[in-house]
Each structure stands twice: as structure tokens, then as C-alpha cells.
Amino acid sequence: MKSSSVKELLSMAPKLQEVTVNGWVRTFRSNRFIALNDGSTINNIQCVVDFENFSEDVLKQINTGSALKITGTLVESQGKGQNVEIQVTDIFVHGNADPELYPIQPKKHSLEFLREKAHLRIRTNTFSAVMRVRSALAFAIHQYFRQNDFHYFHAPIITGSDAEGAGEMFKVSTLDSKNPPLTDDGEVNYKEDFFGKETNLTVSGQLEAETYAMALGKVYTFGPTFRAENSNTSRHLAEFWMIEPEMAFYDLDANMDLAEDFIKNVINYVLEHCQDDLQFLEKRLLDEEKSKPQAERSDMALIEKLKFICENNFRRVSYTEAIEILRNSKPNKKKKFQFTIDEWGADLQSEHERYLVEKHFKCPVILFDYPANIKAFYMRLNEDGKTVRAMDILFPGIGEIVGGSQREERLDVLLDKIKALGIDEKELWWYLDLRKFGSAVHSGFGLGFERLVLFATGMGNIRDVIPFPRTPQNAEF
Amino acid sequence: MKSSSVKELLSMAPKLQEVTVNGWVRTFRSNRFIALNDGSTINNIQCVVDFENFSEDVLKQINTGSALKITGTLVESQGKGQNVEIQVTDIFVHGNADPELYPIQPKKHSLEFLREKAHLRIRTNTFSAVMRVRSALAFAIHQYFRQNDFHYFHAPIITGSDAEGAGEMFKVSTLDSKNPPLTDDGEVNYKEDFFGKETNLTVSGQLEAETYAMALGKVYTFGPTFRAENSNTSRHLAEFWMIEPEMAFYDLDANMDLAEDFIKNVINYVLEHCQDDLQFLEKRLLDEEKSKPQAERSDMALIEKLKFICENNFRRVSYTEAIEILRNSKPNKKKKFQFTIDEWGADLQSEHERYLVEKHFKCPVILFDYPANIKAFYMRLNEDGKTVRAMDILFPGIGEIVGGSQREERLDVLLDKIKALGIDEKELWWYLDLRKFGSAVHSGFGLGFERLVLFATGMGNIRDVIPFPRTPQNAEF
Numbered sequence: 010m011k012s013s014s015v016k017e018l019l020s021m022a023p024k025l026q027e028v029t030v031n032g033w034v035r036t037f038r039s040n041r042f043i044a045l046n047d048g049s050t051i052n053n054i055q056c057v058v059d060f061e062n063f064s065e066d067v068l069k070q071i072n073t074g075s076a077l078k079i080t081g082t083l084v085e086s087q088g089k090g091q092n093v094e095i096q097v098t099d100i101f102v103h104g105n106a107d108p109e110l111y112p113i114q115p116k117k118h119s120l121e122f123l124r125e126k127a128h129l130r131i132r133t134n135t136f137s138a139v140m141r142v143r144s145a146l147a148f149a150i151h152q153y154f155r156q157n158d159f160h161y162f163h164a165p166i167i168t169g170s171d172a173e174g175a176g177e178m179f180k181v182s183t184l185d186s187k188n189p190p191l192t193d194d195g196e197v198n199y200k201e202d203f204f205g206k207e208t209n210l211t212v213s214g215q216l217e218a219e220t221y222a223m224a225l226g227k228v229y230t231f232g233p234t235f236r237a238e239n240s241n242t243s244r245h246l247a248e249f250w251m252i253e254p255e256m257a258f259y260d261l262d263a264n265m266d267l268a269e270d271f272i273k274n275v276i277n278y279v280l281e282h283c284q285d286d287l288q289f290l291e292k293r294l295l296d297e298e299k300s301k302p303q304a305e306r307s308d309m310a311l312i313e314k315l316k317f318i319c320e321n322n323f324r325r326v327s328y329t330e331a332i333e334i335l336r337n338s339k340p341n342k343k344k345k346f347q348f349t350i351d352e353w354g355a356d357l358q359s360e361h362e363r364y365l366v367e368k369h370f371k372c373p374v375i376l377f378d379y380p381a382n383i384k385a386f387y388m389r390l391n392e393d394g395k396t397v398r399a400m401d402i403l404f405p406g407i408g409e410i411v412g413g414s415q416r417e418e419r420l421d422v423l424l425d426k427i428k429a430l431g432i433d434e435k436e437l438w439w440y441l442d443l444r445k446f447g448s449a450v451h452s453g454f455g456l457g458f459e460r461l462v463l464f465a466t467g468m469g470n471i472r473d474v475i476p477f478p479r480t481p482q483n484a485e486f
Numbered sequence: 487m488k489s490s491s492v493k494e495l496l497s498m499a500p501k502l503q504e505v506t507v508n509g510w511v512r513t514f515r516s517n518r519f520i521a522l523n524d525g526s527t528i529n530n531i532q533c534v535v536d537f538e539n540f541s542e543d544v545l546k547q548i549n550t551g552s553a554l555k556i557t558g559t560l561v562e563s564q565g566k567g568q569n570v571e572i573q574v575t576d577i578f579v580h581g582n583a584d585p586e587l588y589p590i591q592p593k594k595h596s597l598e599f600l601r602e603k604a605h606l607r608i609r610t611n612t613f614s615a616v617m618r619v620r621s622a623l624a625f626a627i628h629q630y631f632r633q634n635d636f637h638y639f640h641a642p643i644i645t646g647s648d649a650e651g652a653g654e655m656f657k658v659s660t661l662d663s664k665n666p667p668l669t670d671d672g673e674v675n676y677k678e679d680f681f682g683k684e685t686n687l688t689v690s691g692q693l694e695a696e697t698y699a700m701a702l703g704k705v706y707t708f709g710p711t712f713r714a715e716n717s718n719t720s721r722h723l724a725e726f727w728m729i730e731p732e733m734a735f736y737d738l739d740a741n742m743d744l745a746e747d748f749i750k751n752v753i754n755y756v757l758e759h760c761q762d763d764l765q766f767l768e769k770r771l772l773d774e775e776k777s778k779p780q781a782e783r784s785d786m787a788l789i790e791k792l793k794f795i796c797e798n799n800f801r802r803v804s805y806t807e808a809i810e811i812l813r814n815s816k817p818n819k820k821k822k823f824q825f826t827i828d829e830w831g832a833d834l835q836s837e838h839e840r841y842l843v844e845k846h847f848k849c850p851v852i853l854f855d856y857p858a859n860i861k862a863f864y865m866r867l868n869e870d871g872k873t874v875r876a877m878d879i880l881f882p883g884i885g886e887i888v889g890g891s892q893r894e895e896r897l898d899v900l901l902d903k904i905k906a907l908g909i910d911e912k913e914l915w916w917y918l919d920l921r922k923f924g925s926a927v928h929s930g931f932g933l934g935f936e937r938l939v940l941f942a943t944g945m946g947n948i949r950d951v952i953p954f955p956r957t958p959q960n961a962e963f
Contacts, residue, residue: 031734048701048702048703049703074924076924078735103924104926110922111924129697129923132924137701137702141702147628160525160618160621165725165961166687166712167656167725167961168963177660179680182656182657182663183657186659186661195664197664204961217953220606224525226491226526233640237660247680250640258555258580443605444581446583446584446590447583447609448553448581449508476642479681481681482680482682483682484645484683486642
């Protein structure tokens, strides 16, 4: 007979119908109550076993982690916490899990311990909840852009251009690592490499996305990007997924409007579609924070925080205004910041961003019009000649979640910029072409997907919101 | 005033309303008719200019490729081919395009020429149609899986395991390429590399997806995969996107059912949502094939072919049956195949697959139960001890579009296999864990996204269905 998922069973009316379900044992209590989970939901279905009807050989294989196929009658549950349960008539053991060897036992495991078992940690409530939310967020992103007439654009992963300068890059090669072919000058001869040139993993698909925006109008990327930076923090990964929309005929204001609407929309999607998982994650966070001093605990519970984002306008503040606020702030005057803000032009550190968001405005903040010399070359120069049309969205607890800008559409201004920075014009011939032929106002932004998942799940370490994290000294699995 | 997209304007009723639209000039005829396109649709909006109302300076900047903002009155069109047009009252030139320099002129360009201009080719009708269909297909894939309770899983791109053996790999490293650090034995010391070990770009996310299927039940990947193979064909890319669903508790039959339903569903989506683009691509293909001999032309027009896929069952044929058919086929007896089929156990070549699909069955074919020794180690051994529960879906004109299998869930059988193949057990410790703890029947398949786009668009070369193709000696942009 056709089997049902746990999610389907839990939403059925119990009419003594015969049902079959496959799943893994979460717990087996009193030789009688199996809590079975199949990943379709965080909730388990209770399967009630009359042990006299089953052989000792079957019963002893029912351990945490065993895979079972259970057939029985769907009845109203006598116990608390569920509406229905299965009175078991048949059990098939797909595969057992020796309690002496199976590491995921029904007890508290530290997140650090589970990171070493990244292939099994998804069998815990916490990680299955996180990854279902992650999946829902990814879908919400695609759906939002589709509904708003964006075209999904796959930026290249291997790239021969390193002009963006967003960070350190990983080299990609098929040359013999020990004895690479050399040129007459004694340099590595990349002409003999697979692509006939030096290639790297992309740090951003933006420049390529611009080529598509200048023809399709509105496009977005959603793909992996890479940073070969030796950052061992709870906010950085060497491999992460990024979303980069790029829109022709959008100025910075339209860009900010889109980014805010986009974030609210996708968070709202998980509020609507992931209630059970969010409730679990909210409780998990509360439990975790119990051991922390009051000052380090979250101001809001998880779901309240997500609703707050959806229901409140992001505060838009110019860099210049932000500097004034910071300069006159208590921690600045009392030298509590590690980096004191003395004058206009200073780059903002994480401590400053957090002060603005968490202490001063107490809501998401969009900072815009940054000094040109602390931002990337492709950002549009303002008429003042010293600021660029950049914007960063800062979130409580996360810091920068979005970075974007209006792009410099004027060929002469862009050429001056790249010359001043010593970038080789020839490297960017195709990017410059966009300013030679049918150039126009355009804008875009990048959102680090894992930062969004961190925020939406209330997890504290970015390694815990991606299936198999890649960080310095770690590429297991 | 708020601007509208061309797609929106073309669906409006003309009521003499004032409208604004941004876009690029496709053609400018008789100093009067601008065909404007903004990428929202393959169709242009006709903008009628009374040249006496505009300065010579503006008029001379209206060339193919120029970016304009046009304001005017939306009226019923007098001309053929469109219902509405704009009587222009104002023109703002965002950026012009010197006809002497701009390579995308309104004339026929070869696909080879356009490949050299991959940053501009998206401005042609053909590539914009292809890439809109590509985007729609990608969304259809996410939507199909979401609606069927699959969880989207991001497989790692950089991998420390090379056990799958699906093909040659690209190395990923931050070591000094010219003078890599060496061990005492004179080998490259990967302990000093970024990840502390040798790492490569993934060839498949399947093994990792299995870890998630064995907890979340039904998952799928949709991400980039890589082959460092020196294949310069119209069917191969070094970097391509792959979709890999993986399902716990699915046997091979359920796997085939899913794959067939999935393909029909996503093709149906583009039939419903990409009519204009498909009509254009159908006509393009007909034009292209006019210069070919009758025997090389497609049997069906593009849209008819897509409907045929949706409306007909895929024919399921065992490998053994297929070998019988091939052995007794005319081309085999007349030695017309490059590789004659003599006996059971032979690997099928593209020529054989095409014969089965295009000549014998004249419909998509699912071949299953292949000889174990021509398939991967993880495929489930049948009771006959010589075949495995593998399946390939073969499409007319494309060949293999899906390859999948039921996976070997029995630890002892799997261990025997990997020992016989000389694979290091330690490399696969985590994969083997899945067979130690709660193992169960499970299955999955892989679908090369670009092959699907090729099929759906009727294009002939895989380089023309991905924005920036990566092939041997080619990683431009």
C-alpha cells in the first residue's frame, strides 16, 4: 500500500484507516511508544506497539536512529501533544542503529560536537529545523523574484577575471601542482592550464549580472561565491551562497525600496510556512540564552523579531548623519569603541554598526552615500565628488546583511576611477562595453544567504546553517 | 511618473493614457518608428516619433542599442503585429550606441560570432529568448520540488573527497603555484593549503545529498558541478548546473516515476509560461534547418516536440532487452554502427542510444538494470548478481538527459564493491555510516540542467544555453 509522510498523517482525521509510514526512530519508550520522524516536519508520529505481538528480534532493533516501515491503524491519540497516533500492526526494519555506536542519541549534544558529524547532525531536531527553514527561504527568494518579473541568471563560478577585488581568491587549475610547466621567464605557464589562463573561483557574480541586466532589465543570481580569507569567525565561510539582483533603470532609492521589500517578503514567507520549525528554534534559543547574562540575551524572541522586521520600516540614514551620531555617542566619548570615530571618512566597524542598529535606532538601518574611497570602484560617484551611491543594510545581531549600490554608468568617470586604482582596463573590456553601448542608470545589491538563514533561525554560528561548511582547515565530507 | 515594462504595456488597453517606458532600441525605421525592448518579453513596443518635434541631436542618438526613456500616449496601433503603440511626447537618451562600433546590429549574426561577445549576445532575440526559458525552467524545478515536499539542499562545491569518480576534477588551492611547499618526501604539502588537505571542485552532490535524504526524506540539489575533461563537443561544458534529487524509501520504480513526472511538469511549465519565446525559438530552428538536408531536420517542430514529451509515456526498457533490439537492428547487422553490439555487457554509445530513441521507439526511453561493471559503485546490486538498479533517460536529439539509480543500502555489499574497486574505505567513512545507522532503500537521479535547456529551446550547442560557458581554453568574462 502507498505510504504517507508523517506530515500528511498528522493532518489527517483519524478514522481507523490503515496507514503505512517510513521513518527513523527518534525515541522508543517503555517498549511501547515509538516516536517516528521522516524529515517532512519537526513533529514525530507516535506509533503504539503492543510488544506481545512482536518478536524480541524485531523489538531489540527498535533503537534511536533505526529506519522502520510501520503499518497500522490511525486512531485518535490518548496522549498529550498529538491528535493522532498509529496502533501498530506491522513493523519492517529497514536498518537498525546500534546504540553503542550511533552517535546521535536522545540527549543534548553540543553544536561543536555535531559539527564533526555533519553527515548525521541533520538527524537532530535543531538541524532539521534549520535546514527546512533554509530550504523555504531559498524558495521564497526564487518566488519573490519570479513574481516581480526578474530573470534568474547563473553567473560563472570559475572566472578568468579578478578585477572586482572583493577578496582573496581560490585558484582553480589542472596543472601538475608539484612541477607546473614554466615559461622561458620561469613563471608558471598558464597557457598550458585547462582554460589557457589563470582562473579563480568567483567572489561575486555582480559584474556579469550587469551584462544581463543591461539587456533583460531585471535579473538576479543565486549561487555559490568564495573567499580565501583566513577568517575563523562565527560570521564567515570560505564558501557561501549569495543572491545578487541587478536592475536596469533603478536608481539607489529604487534599489533600497526593492531590498527592503524583498527581505520582508522572504521573512514573511517563513513566518507563514515554517511555523513549527520556528517555534522549535525560538524555544531552542531561549534555552540556550538562559545560561547567558541578561545583557547578552536577545531583546525579542525569535518569531517576535521576525515579525518586527516585516512590520517596521527600515531606517534610512546617510553615512554623514551616522558619523555625527557616532561621534556624539556615549561609547565614542568614553572611548569604549575599539576604534574611536574622529572624523568624516572613517570606515565603520562592526561595533559602530551594532551601536547604530541595536542601541541608537533599535531597528534595521540602511546606511547610504558612503565616502568614495572606502567603497568599490564601480559605485556611482555623487555630484559632491566625494561620496558614492552605496547602501548597506544593517540588521540587529547580524550586522551587514546587504551591500549594494547604484553603478557608475558614465564611461569617463568609470575610466578615471579604474585608472586611479591601477586596474588594467583590458581586464574589464567587456564591463566597459556596457558603458559604451546603451548605458543607463542601474543598481543592484548582494545578500549573503547564510546571514539571512542565521537571522531567520536564531542560530549563532554560520557553520550551523549550511550543510557542509568550508572554513580554514576544514573541507570534510 | 512610474514607468511600465514593455510586457505590461503590451497587455494594456489603449485609453490614451500617458505612459513611460525604459528600454533599448532594437530598430529605428524611417526616422519615425522605434522598436523598443526592455527584456521583459521578446516583443517590442512600437514608439512613433514625429521627428519635427525632436532636435536633430536627439534623433541622431536613436540607434540600435541606445538606451532610451520614452514618454508618450498609449494608443491603438495602426500597424500590423501589435495592438498598442506609443505616440512619443518625450525622449531621454540614457546612453547611445555608435553604429560604427556597436557589434549587435539588426542583421543575422552567427552563433559563433556571438559567443565571442557573450556579454552582448543577450541583447539579441535568440539569446534573450533562450535565457528567459532557462530562468523559467529553473523556477519550475524549484516549484515542482517544493510542491512535492522536497527540501532544497546545497551540496558543497569545494570537496575534499574524490571518491565518486564521476570524472576528472579541477584542483582548488591557495598555495604558491610556482613554489608550492613540499613535504620531506618532496611531495606538495597540502597540510599548508587553505583547507589543510587536497581539495577539488565537486563533480556531483549525490553522496552528500544522500546524507540529507536519510534524515529529511526527500531532498534535491541544484547547483554547479565541474568536469576537467578535454571534451570540445556541443554537449559538454567544464562548468554546468545539475539537479540531483535523492529520496529515502524510494526504489527504482518510484525513482523512474518521479523522474518522468518531474520532466513532464517542468516542460509543461515553459509551454504555459514561455509561449512567445518558444514560438520565436521554433521559428528560429525551422529557419536554421532549412539549409540542412531533409534527413538532418527535426521530425517535429519545437512546441510539438515539447507537447509530445508531456503527453506520452516514456518507454521503459531493460538493458538486456535493449541489447537484443540493438543486436538484431539493421545498422548493427550492416555494420553501420561505429561500435558493433555483439554481446551482453557492452556499454552503449551515443549512436546506440539515438537508434533506440529516434528510430526504434520514437519516444523518450528509460533504460534500466544495467550491467554492474559499467556503472558506479554505489548502485544497488540486483539479485542476479550481475546487474544494478540503474536507469538512464534518453531523449531524442539529446541522448542521456537523466542518470539515476537505487543506491546500495547494504553495508556488506557496498564494502565488497569499494574494496574490489580499490577505493579507500577511509575516504568514504561518512558515506558508509549511512549504511550503519538507520539504512534504508533509497534512490535518486541527476539531470544536467543545460541539456534540459538545450532540449526545451531547440538550440544545437550547449555553449549557447548558459550565460558564460566554460570549456577547454575558454574562461572569458
